[in-house]
Amino acid sequence: MERIHDSILFQKILRENPIDEVLTDYQNYPLELVLYKKGEHIFKYGEPLTYICFFISGRAKVYSLLSNGKHYLHTFYHQFEIIGDAEFVNQLKITTNVQALSDVYCLLLPLKPCHKMLYNDRKFLRAACCHLAKKLDTTGQFNSHNLLYPLEERLASYIINTSENLVFDENLTALSELLGTSYRHLLRTLKNFCDKEYLKKENGVYKIIAPKKLEALGADIYMSYY
Structure with missing residues (x-):
């Protein structure tokens, strides 16, 4: 992971992505722009959740490690996504692996200084709930696809x-x-x-x-x- 200190690119990303739709007064949050290289993991199963990730661009795959040691493919990311919302809401460790398939730009929001802010941010909680509902709806579809x-x-x-x-x-x-x-x-x-x-x-x-x-x-x- 490489931290990107490019204020012009950072502002461009903020303008072109719906950050203001998921965070109230997003300027008050310590967002960081980072770059993951192809093959790097953005999230790893079982690790503690230390940040909320807003996936901006590139391609990544989402997969699980099953109890029998095999991997199970869920989906791909290739546009704006909230990653870590399920773990945040349910206070869990990371439940899936997210691996970059190309260079991937993300905005990271560290949880340690922002935990209370996020729990009191109605816009974020509403966005997280909507996102989780979509995940629940599509999980059944993915399972059907893999089986049928x-x-x-x-x-x-x-x-x-x-x-x-x-x-x-x-x-x-x-x-x-x-x-x-x-x-x-x-x-x-x-x-x-x-x-x-x-x-x-x-x-x-x-x-x-x-x-x-x-x-x-x-x-x-x-x-x-x-």
């Missing part, structure tokens, strides 16, 4: 959400676990995408050659909460 949608559609959505410059390059063993399938089934599905000319394997990575077809195939499976 075929791997082909879930993989198409994953590829579209995680590729960079139309290049998909992931650890396929880890990905098969994340999508709840076997490594062989994953390879067969990727080969099928290549046969259909959605992808082309080149130098150990997959290049996307039909992004619109993949988008249509995986539309709305892994949506963001906000």
